[in-house]
Each structure stands twice: as structure tokens, then as C-alpha cells.
Amino acid sequence: xxxxxxxxxxxxxxxxxxxxxxxxxxxxxxxxxxxxxxxxxxxxxxxxxxxxxxxxxxxxxxxxxxxxxxxxxxxxxxxxxxxxxxxxxxxxxxxxxxxxxxxxxxxxxxxxxxxxxxxxxxxxxxxxxxxxxxxxxxxxxxxxxxxxxxxxxxxxxxxxxxxxxxxxxxxxxxxxxxxxxxxxxxxxxxxxxxxxxxxxxxxxxxxxxxxxxxxxxxxxxxxxxxxxxxxxxxxxxxxxxxxxxxxxxxxxxxxxxxxxxxxxxxxxxxxxxxxxxxxxxxxxxxxxxxxxxxxxxxxxxxxxxxxxxxxxxxxxxxxxxxxxxxxxxxxxxxxxxxxxxxxxxxxxxxxxxxxxxxxxxxxxxxxxxxxxxxxxxxxxxxxxxxxxxxxxxxxxxxxxxxxxxxxxxxxxxxxxxxxxxxxxxxxxxxxxxxxxxxxxxxxxxxxxxxxxxxxxxxxxx
Amino acid sequence: xxxxxxxxxxxxxxxxxxxxxxxxxxxxxxxxxxxxxxxxxxxxxxxxxxxxxxxxxxxxxxxxxxxxxxxxxxxxxx
Numbered sequence: 001x002x003x004x005x006x007x008x009x010x011x012x013x014x015x016x017x018x019x020x021x022x023x024x025x026x027x028x029x030x031x032x033x034x035x036x037x038x039x040x041x042x043x044x045x046x047x048x049x050x051x052x053x054x055x056x057x058x059x060x061x062x063x064x065x066x067x068x069x070x071x072x073x074x075x076x077x078x079x080x081x082x083x084x085x086x087x088x089x090x091x092x093x094x095x096x097x098x099x100x101x102x103x104x105x106x107x108x109x110x111x112x113x114x115x116x117x118x119x120x121x122x123x124x125x126x127x128x129x130x131x132x133x134x135x136x137x138x139x140x141x142x143x144x145x146x147x148x149x150x151x152x153x154x155x156x157x158x159x160x161x162x163x164x165x166x167x168x169x170x171x172x173x174x175x176x177x178x179x180x181x182x183x184x185x186x187x188x189x190x191x192x193x194x195x196x197x198x199x200x201x202x203x204x205x206x207x208x209x210x211x212x213x214x215x216x217x218x219x220x221x222x223x224x225x226x227x228x229x230x231x232x233x234x235x236x237x238x239x240x241x242x243x244x245x246x247x248x249x250x251x252x253x254x255x256x257x258x259x260x261x262x263x264x265x266x267x268x269x270x271x272x273x274x275x276x277x278x279x280x281x282x283x284x285x286x287x288x289x290x291x292x293x294x295x296x297x298x299x300x301x302x303x304x305x306x307x308x309x310x311x312x313x314x315x316x317x318x319x320x321x322x323x324x325x326x327x328x329x330x331x332x333x334x335x336x337x338x339x340x341x342x343x344x345x346x347x348x349x350x351x352x353x354x355x356x357x358x359x360x361x362x363x364x365x366x367x368x369x370x371x372x373x374x375x376x377x378x379x380x381x382x383x384x385x386x387x388x389x390x391x392x393x394x395x396x397x398x399x400x401x402x403x404x405x406x407x408x409x410x411x412x413x414x415x416x417x418x419x420x421x422x423x424x425x426x427x428x429x430x431x432x433x434x435x436x437x438x439x440x441x442x443x444x445x446x447x448x449x450x451x452x453x454x455x456x457x458x459x460x461x
Numbered sequence: 462x463x464x465x466x467x468x469x470x471x472x473x474x475x476x477x478x479x480x481x482x483x484x485x486x487x488x489x490x491x492x493x494x495x496x497x498x499x500x501x502x503x504x505x506x507x508x509x510x511x512x513x514x515x516x517x518x519x520x521x522x523x524x525x526x527x528x529x530x531x532x533x534x535x536x537x538x539x
Binding site: 036054055056342343350351353381382383384385 | 469470471472501502503504505525527
């Protein structure tokens with residue numbers, strides 16, 4: 001059974017991306033929108049559109065009942081959840097399944113399992129994937145935590161079993177700190193998630209963030225190589241690359257093979273990402289979590305492999321087997337994506353929901369701009385600040401950085417404040433050019449005033 | 462009567478979290494720099510601080526409602 005009518009339960013640039021992918025597959029698109037999004041680009045591009053509620057996300061894009069009503073009222077036979085909102089909500093996936101509609105993603109059971117950090121870690125270990133040394137499951141008492149922390153080795157991270165997005169994470173340097181912090185972490189997890197379950201793991205200092213893109217059809221799984229997303233601010237990725245030049249071939253092969261092993265062991269269907277910490281000094285990688293959805297930075301994997309990840313996830317949701325085998329997926333060159341956010345980088349990244357007056361989009365071979373903008377568009381203040389992504393593909397990393405500079409200089413978004421100056425300054429930074437960074441690099445770089453200095457000197461080259 | 466306006470568009474909240482009481486009740490004293498509410502703009506919460514002293518006369522719009530830049534959020538009397 002192939003999909004004929006695809007409902008897009010998301011907004012912004014990813015909704016536009018999904019509409020384009022579905023349209024190329026000959027599928028009718030139905031776009032959900034809130035009252036504040038009636039004039040967004042995805043609504044204009046989709047074949048049909050349906051209002052799902054007021055501006056506030058909790059009353060529209062996050063409201064399962066309203067979204068389900070809209071799906072059924074429009075006779076959709078499949079739903080693409082995008083990223084964020086309900087994309088990794090097992091209740092939503094289950095409601096879709098129970099209505100006899102195809103969910104473009106894994107089963108509700110898989111989302112539930114991989115969304116619980118303890119269960120995901122156990123699945124990884126069972127598939128032979130290295131994990132950060134830590135507790136084998138939940139910890140119930142502070143004394144138990146102290147015993148396990150002594151085995152794992154300090155510093156340790158205390159995490160909420162039900163947490164996400166970095167919430168509820170604390171680092172203890174020694175047992176005294178652990179005994180202070182664990183009860184706080186439990187109380188906070190209980191309040192935030194209704195589940196006070198905790199677990200412990202070794203804190204890896206200054207790691208790189210490396211992730212592997214996988215695709216599965218429920219039986220088979222393949223990888224589309226790795227991405228490095230170490231440049232982060234407040235645990236949000238800012239700049240992403242494919243591949244990770246810090247890896248040697250042998251490490252890359254074992255990393256990607258581990259991701260496929262885990263995907264296969266859980267019968268994964270759709271596009272997914274396994275996130276790892278990479279300790280460059282010891283050349284060790286550790287699985288941290290799996291994202292059971294398409295990711296913001298998926299285009300860089302598409303650039304180096306030529307695989308259309310969004311089309312492929314729609315096809316397997318319709319019941320098709322994967323359209324390629326692992327030996328047909330090759331990597332060519334190097335790709336970089338930077339996130340263009342409606343924020344003023346010179347003013348502590350203050351949100352800037354302005355009106356776009358005129359726009360000039362960079363063009364050329366190996367340059368892609370995924371976005372949801374048009375001239376005259378008023379950016380609504382109610383949602384994420386992501387406006388679009390500049391993606392470049394070069395023969396190697398240095399070529400990609402040069403191409404990125406050119407594309408960023410060509411991109412003009414008149415009327416808005418955006419993170420373009422940040423990316424130009426990063427592209428000019430000698431450490432970034434040398435690839436010498438890790439997940440704790442960008443915030444001190446910003447705090448040291450490097451961005452303001454680059455602006456004063458005109459950004460160098 | 463003086464007013465406190467929103468510096469940014471977004472969603473206005475009377476309370477620091479849904480479980481907490483409002484920042485101010487009618488009749489409360491307000492000093493310069495006191496936080497009277499939050500505006501959520503693009504997932505960032507901006508504290509709305511009074512630039513004037515006075516007595517709190519109430520919120521001008523409901524908790525959790527959309528606001529535009531320059532819209533009156535609350536009123537103060539001398």
C-alpha cells in the first residue's frame with residue numbers, strides 16, 4: 001500500500017522540505033497550521049491546508065486530539081511529524097497507528113523504548129554498541145548512587161531517566177557533591193516528568209558530538225555515514241558537518257557499523273540518528289541516545305551520499321523495502337550546514353521576530369538553502385527561531401568552508417537580525433578552520449568576545 | 462495611571478511557572494526593576510520589569526495570551 005495523502009504535522013522549514021519530497025513522489029500534501037501560521041510558506045505550497053488551533057503550540061501543533069481530528073477530517077492516509085513537536089511522542093504515534101494511518105517514522109513502541117534513556121542504553125549494550133560507563137539502569141537511593149559512582153569514576157553526570165534536551169543533568173566532582181545533587185535531581189525529575197528515576201554515567205570531558213544517520217525498513221538497516229555537530233550553544237547545534245574529519249577510517253567504520261547493528265536489533269523503520277560522544281584523546285566513542293525522527297541537519301548527509309532521506313522515510317512508511325543496499329551508499333566530499341536563526345548574535349542572541357523585506361538567496365553548485373521565507377513575511381514570535389539552513393558541499397573540508405563563506409556573503413535577509421555574522425566569524429576562525437573544537441568550545445569563544453572582535457574588524461577575509 | 466508595555470511580541474505569562482502564584486496581585490506595591498510577568502518569544506522567556514514605581518492595578522491581558530510589541534500588559538497607579 002503506497003501513501004496517497006500525506007498530512008504534515010509540523011511547520012517552518014521542515015514542513016516545506018517534506019512537501020517538496022512528497023510532491024516529487026506524486027503524493028498529495030495536507031499542511032497543518034495554527035492561527036498564527038495561516039500565511040506561512042508551507043501552507044501556500046501544500047495541496048491542502050487545515051487549521052489545527054490557536055498560536056500557542058500546546059493548543060495546536062502539540063495538541064494530539066486536535067491534530068488527530070484534522071488528520072481524520074482531511075482523509076489523510078499517512079502523517080509526517082517532522083522534528084520537534086509530536087515527532088517523538090509515543091502517544092501520538094500510537095493514536096495514528098490505532099486510527100489505521102501510517103506514521104512516517106518508527107512504531108510507537110520503538111519511539112517509547114528509544115525515548116527512555118535507560119531502555120535505549122540497554123538496547124545499545126545488547127547490540128554491542130559502546131556506551132558511556134555508568135549505572136546499569138535506574139538508581140533508587142543516594143547510597144546506591146555513591147557505590148556506582150565510585151566504580152564508574154568521577155566526575156559523574158546525574159541524569160533523569162525520563163529527561164531530554166539537557167534538562168535535569170548535574171555533574172558531581174566527588175561523593176560529597178553527589179550526595180548533595182542527587183536528591184535535587186530526583187525532585188526536579190519528579191516535578192518535570194512525573195518520574196523521579198535517575199541514572200549515572202561518567203562525564204566525558206570536552207567530547208566531540210558525532211552522530212550516525214541510519215535508515216531502516218523494519219527489517220534491514222543502512223547508514224548514511226556520520227555527522228559532527230560539536231559547535232553548540234546552550235546544547236543547541238549551531239554548525240554541523242558531514243563527515244567528521246577527526247575520525248580515522250577504521251573508527252568511522254566501527255562507529256557506523258555499531259549504529260546499523262542497533263537499528264537492526266530494534267527493527268527500526270524510517271530515518272533515525274544515533275548520537276555519540278567521541279573522546280579524541282582515547283579514540284573512543286560512546287552511544288548516548290537515539291533520535292527517532294528526521295533531524296534538522298539531515299541535508300549534509302544527503303549532500304555527501306546523494307540519498308534523499310525524507311523521500312526514503314516516506315517510501316518505507318508506505319511499506320516499501322529500502323531502495324538501496326549499504327554498498328550503494330558512498331560518500332563524496334565534505335558538507336557543512338549552518339543554522340540561520342532569527343536572533344541578534346550581537347545582543348546575547350535575543351530573538352528577533354521581524355518582517356522580511358527583501359531576500360537574496362545564494363546559488364551555485366553545491367549550495368543549498370532550506371528555508372520557509374518569502375519577501376514580506378512576518379516571522380511569528382510563537383515558535384522556534386530557525387529560519388533556514390545554508391548547506392554547502394565541497395571537495396574537502398577547506399573547500400566547503402570557502403564555499404560557505406561565499407554563500408553566507410551572498411545571502412541577504414533585509415529587515416531581519418540573524419546569526420549570519422556568527423557563522424561568518426566562525427568560518428574565519430583559525431581553530432574552526434583547523435577543526436580544533438569540541439562541544440564545550442563555542443560558549444567560551446563567545447564569552448571571550450570573539451564575535452564582537454570579528455564584527456569590528458569586518459570579519460577578516 | 463501608568464502602563465507597562467511589552468517590548469516584544471510573544472505570549473504573556475502572569476506566573477513564573479504554571480504552578481506558581483502571579484508575580485503581582487492587585488494592590489501590591491511595585492518598585493523599579495520588579496518583574497511583573499514573562500513574555501515568551503521564540504522559546505525564550507524575557508522578564509518584564511517595571512521601569513516605574515506604583516501600585517499594581519492588574520494585568521491588562523489574560524495569562525497565556527498572545528501579545529504584540531507595544532501592547533499594554535499591566536497598569537499601575539501612583
